[in-house]
Amino acid sequence: MGLFDITEGLLRGMGNVTSAVTRxxxxxxxxxxxxxxxxxxxxxxxxxxxxxxxxxxxxxxxxxxxxxxxxxxxxxxxxxxxxxxxxxxxxxxxxxxxxxxxxxxxxxxxxxxxxxxxxxxxxxxxxxxxxxxxxxxxxxxxxxPGEWLLDLALLDQSYATWSKAALARADGRPSGDDYLALVAQTDPDRPLEEATARSLAQAYTVHLNAARAAGYSDCTPGRFLLPGDLAGSPVLTFAPLPGGDFSRGSLGREMGRRFESYKKNVVKPFFRDxxxxxxxxxxxxxxxxxxxxxxxxxxxxxxxxxxxxxxxxxxxxxxxxxxxxxxxxxxxxxxxxxxxxxxxxxxxxxxxxxxxxxxxxxxxxxxxxxxxxxxxxxxxxxTVEETVEHRDGPLDVVRGRLLDTGKQAAFYPGALPEDPQHLLAPARAGAADWGEGDYKVMRFAPAPxxxxxxxxxxxxxxxxxxxxxxxxxx
CATH class of the missing domain: 3.40.50.300 (P-loop containing nucleotide triphosphate hydrolases)
Structure with missing residues (x-):
């Protein structure tokens, strides 16, 4: 534990006493x-x-x-x-x-x-x-903002730990291979060049946005997706790189420093306040x-x-x-x-x-x-509920106005299993699909x-x- 963490802990404790008495x-x-x-x-x-x-x-x-x-x-x-x-x-x-x-x-x-x-x-x-x-x-x-929530887990991670997990997650996700290819061409121990840092951060942001659009949840850092007034600042100009023991003045060392700055100046105040x-x-x-x-x-x-x-x-x-x-x-x-x-x-x-x-x-x-x-x-x-005749018998459906077309449509998403493990087991095993199951969602517009x-x-x-x-x- 560093001096900053000790001091922050003491100050936070004092703040808790003050806020508890005065709030x-x-x-x-x-x-x-x-x-x-x-x-x-x-x-x-x-x-x-x-x-x-x-x-x-x-x-x-x-x-x-x-x-x-x-x-x-x-x-x-x-x-x-x-x-x-x-x-x-x-x-x-x-x-x-x-x-x-x-x-x-x-x-x-x-x-x-x-x-x-x-x-x-x-x-x-x-x-x-x-x-x-x-x-x-x-x-x-x-x-x-939901995109900022996952950043709270970064507080207990080092740059090397986060990078290893982030690079592993990128494998197989949308635009992940593009980012991994860029990393393979980059030497983390080369002297820092701001253009290289920006290029890596931009490519990683593209990957995060593509992964989120495909339905993935763990897309950190969250401010890369919703930067607000921090857009373009050094605190958002970093990306995961392999390794961990980088030389002074290197690209990898500066990426790690900016990761720690992100935690200190963005994530911790959000959590505390x-x-x-x-x-x-x-x-x-x-x-x-x-x-x-x-x-x-x-x-x-x-x-x-x-x-x-x-x-x-x-x-x-x-x-x-x-x-x-x-x-x-x-x-x-x-x-x-x-x-x-x-x-x-x-x-x-x-x-x-x-x-x-x-x-x-x-x-x-x-x-x-x-x-x-x-x-x-x-x-x-x-939506409203209906029962419609199907070739296999009556089918319980919902009917609503489709967001993309505005037309009314009846929808049956598929039968969810009685036992949740029928979904969680293949999910934990990393299955590519649900096998015989077929589950769909429809985008409905608000009903008048x-x-x-x-x-x-x-x-x-x-x-x-x-x-x-x-x-x-x-």
């Missing part, structure tokens, strides 16, 4: 605050999840499984200015307008950190009703998309989610633990999205596959004292809908997800 959520006689982190990899549906959750908490007609809504304990919900003036506000109004327009469209994916505060006026019911009056509970929702302050966490997972992309994509998703969850600080919050350990994630929900792409008769299989896929991550969180759950959801329902007064957008189990995440605090 409103822990102070007595102030309104309680729930900080909900919404994370997930690209295309998992974070923006839609937040928009629909807020809309359905403000108009609770479709939230019967959220007990505080069903009992009338939530009197009203309203948006307030967010507590952190340095973060962009989640553009809820624009996204809701897109999803509920006469010709609805999907909003753009998350490209930066944003935050939104929803305040709920809650009247305790039952025994507590006579002891407490109406109180306000603030829900601070923090949205993270945002992840370490979360109470409750929802991890959105596009399990169906991974299954569609094949066994390698499924196993890649399994390992990626285990890496992501290793960065959380799960466990029960108490006043003492917040002072001496910092904030801990009390509840983690693993939600398989796009459940509306399946007939409801297949939802149990999707949930079971999600549970098995995330077993390692869930076990780690459960052991640390966090409460976890897995379920299949659709934050915005885009007419919302009656008091109703939020249609969904599947969003109320059950909300009950798990925040119901105990309402």
């Amino acid at each position: 409103p959520v822990t102070a007595p006689f102030t309104d309680p605050v729930i900080r909900l982190g919404v994370t997930g990899l690209s295309r998992a549906g974070k923006t839609v999840f937040i928009t629909s959750l807020v809309a359905n908490l403000m108009d609770r007609g479709r939230m019967p499984q959220l007990r505080a809504a069903a009992s009338g304990a939530i009197r009203t919900a309203y948006l307030q200015p967010q507590p952190d003036d340095t973060l962009p506000r989640f553009d809820y109004e624009t996204y809701l307008a897109q999803l509920t327009a006469p010709e609805p469209s999907w909003p753009e994916g998350t490209r930066q950190i944003s935050e939104l505060r929803l305040s709920l006026r809650v009247q305790p019911t039952g025994f507590m009703a006579g002891l407490q009056g109406v109180r306000t509970v603030h829900l601070d929702i923090v949205d993270y 945002h992840f370490a302050r979360i109470d409750r966490q929802v991890v959105l997972v596009d399990v169906l998309g991974a299954i569609h992309n094949g066994p390698r994509a499924v196993d890649d998703l399994r390992t990626a989610m285990a890496d992501i969850l290793s960065a959380f600080n799960p466990g029960r919050n108490s006043f003492i633990s917040r002072i001496f350990q910092g904030r801990r994630v009390e509840k983690i929900l693993f939600a398989a999205t796009k459940a509306d792409h399946l007939h409801h008769t297949q939802h149990p299989q999707l949930t079971a596959i999600t549970q098995a896929l995330l077993r390692e991550a869930r076990d780690r969180a459960d052991f640390a004292g966090a409460q976890t759950a897995a379920m299949s959801i659709a934050a915005l329902r885009t 809908t007419t919302l009656r007064p008091g109703e939020g957008p249609p969904h599947i189990r969003l109320d059950k997800a909300a009950e798990f995440l925040i119901g105990d605090r309402l």
